[in-house]
Amino acid sequence: MSEQQRPNILFIMSDDHASHAMSCYGSKVNETPQLDRIANEGIVFDNCFCTNSICSPSRAAILTGKYNHLNGVRTLADRFDGSQMSFPKLLQQDGYQTAIIGKWHLGHGEEADPTGFDYWSVVHDQGEYYNPRFYEQGELKQHEGYATELITDFSIDWLDKRNKEQPFMLMVHHKAPHRPWEPAPKYATLYDDVEIPEPATFYDDYATRSEAAHEALMRIDRDMNDETDLKGSPPPGLSELEQKKWRYQRYMKDYLRCVASVDESVGNLLDYLDEEGIADNTIVVYTSDQGFFLGDHGWYDKRFMYEESLRMPFIVRFPKAITPGIRTDAMALNIDFPATFLDYAGVAIPEEMQGQSLRSIWEGQTPSDWRTAMYYRYWMHLDSSHNVYSHYGIRTERYKLIYYYADALGTSGSKDEKKTPEWELFDLEQDSYELNNVYHDDAYQPIVAELKQQLHELQLAVLDEAV
Template identity: 60%
Template sequence: MSTKQPNILFIMSDDHAAQAISSYNKELVDTPNIDRIADEGMRFDNVYCTNSLCAPSRASILTGNYSHENGVRGLSEHFDGRQQTFPKLLQENGYETALVGKWHLGHGGNSDPTGFDYWNVFPDQGDYHNPVMMEMGEEKQVEGYATDRITDLSIDWLNNRNNEKPFMMMVHHKAPHRPWEPPEKYKTLFNDREFKVPTTFNDNYGDRANAAKVANMRIEDLKEEDVKGVPPTGLSKQEIKEWKFQRYIKDYLRCVVSIDDNVGLLLDYLDDNQLAQDTIVIYTSDQGFFLGEHGWYDKRFMYEESLQMPFVMRYPHEIKPGSVSTDMIINNDFAPTFLDYCHVQAKEKMQGESFRAIAKGETPDNWRDAVYYRYWEHLTIHNVTAHYGVRTDRYKLIYYYGEPLDVIGAVPKPMEPEWELFDLEKDPLELKNEYNNAAYTEVVNELKDRLVQLREQYNETV
């Protein structure tokens, strides 16, 4: 174990599904540079977001706390930068810190990035091509493709940092967020390939809660600007759906290939500057994403494709190359883990826990056996019902409480409450709701008790 404070290079994309990383799934796309982090470190197979939405996930990563504690329950609730964050704590303890790319937590007042010696971010979502960026509060247009320029600006900062200090750099890519615009060099990539539709592509939601039926994030819902064209005439509804899927998945994966190229540039930089040995490198995404599973795109639901975050990490001093973890980790755990590695104490308790021991292959005896999830933004953009739930190794219980509460932007239209239970061992694709199956009565009761316990543990009262 090294007693020296490590550097941290945290690379995060937006909406990058684990199934679109070849370390996790060989069938869709090759991502050799992201895979390299896993091959030289650890792949984490059960990392989950606590609220599958861009801004809330980012707030949880910064603070180590659930959405109701950090104040960002939905996209319309801006982050209060006066609260404790891990970049602030590192900065106060001798680290030089930087953030380049997507922020998406508001601007002005107390919402601009804090805890960073340098920041250069997109206002709101940002554009893929020639984006406007806000460098330390000053807006400037940057020429080029966003993914490339984020990497260039990150390397510029690394070249000019104070070499006497350890660094913590957050590289936040916009891609592969909707509308999935690839760089010019990859616009025809995959033109000669037909992608297989997922097993659940034609899900009819027949044995599930009404929430799945009313969500409007189906492949059929993709707009002309999403698929960059209109379907050929004479196609059936099913053929149009499949045509849209091919247009969608190809552009999505083209964006992913570009990200992977840029991850490679950052890894090469560390090698070329003799920084690899003493730098913790992470690649992750702010949440998962549906790539046609259940006939959907987007995220928000507690279903696996949305809930799971890809997460690979390399640190030669402590992590065995090629190792894999199946322990349950949540994005609230990132902040306390980074502080642990850097020998920095949080001033206020965080709701997450350090998984440093897990990364060394030494899972603590009292490590969590269940994950609590909460999606607050009732019936906004994609008409997804507000819900919370618990996931254990085998089961998932979801409660669609269907109320907007006081969440900014939530739609004031109550929905009938309903439950879903999935037996993930027998039904890993989450197609059969077992909530009303008498054979699962005891399981339901145990999981409801667990939900109560977790909500109390995390101080959630509404």
């Protein structure tokens, strides 16, 4: 392929944006007209999953195409070793101009700074919404404005200055809509006069679920910080139920206001591609590092292998190769992204990448031997203020088997208390909201045995070990 023929890659990723807050995924809580442009003009994945539902680990999985036990970033406390193989590096070595603008969240300093990029400007740690600090090629600078808008402006500036003889790969990675959900001033009053519908599982009591679900510290009615998360306390005189409802409205409105800025940003970037006349040969991907609980199960946050947290939005437009309006239930994983980018760029996919190219699925042909099951693992129990127990599991097309393996030891004050390992099994065909753990149900014992075997095989196949 000549340099002009190789596709550009615009890889937009937000942070904690659940697919059920996008209208192209049937959102009941908001509209995302700009994101819908990508969906309508491209392909929508209904079953794209992360391999570990937490920020830095998902980012490391995407850079390397490998599970976290192999790329070294199991938890938020782990720094990314920039000397390892990553897809930006491979593209850069093969003639792409590469850049990342926005959230990095894989550490700062010599060993953890982004590698494989001709240009990088990344927000400090988790990033700030207002007047954020960026490390531009290592130099810390504060900028006046709102994070999502600045990241977009800097991205368009970089595109403007690019070498037009060379293809580009630009990562536009937003801080939004991550906690503490601080909206742009222009959207501060959006949703003021509407009531956001509550999700079906808002009043979940976790009956039949493991201790992990009961002990998690991410309940909207109990675990949010009034000051930083909700920017105020419930008015006096409300019952407990009314306070929970009040907190949900407050949380969701700010979350969705942050999403509105992301949606606008996507529109600006798509317009730019149109104006430049390069939309046809540019792959535009929109995703989020993982899903999020939007009041589902009474929670905010992520980490669990449950659907709302496991599922990533994943929509792609590439007019040259993707027929508009495709919707697929093929199982995609975050570790598949880099192999796909390399495939389209005509760069060899390294053996050590565990993901597979999604190219044939993008082009409307799911291979007959495509995966029908995926392996998941969350490690962060010991470091997490949310007290989500470490677990691994398997999700097939119909079932999900989760093992909370009792690495032990809650965070605050319970470090000497050994937990008991616990299993959960959900029949997603009968129970799409995962309310009914049927692990102990006699009728499901043959399924349990089969899934345990399959889990064991998958775990070995990805070079992880049972606990």
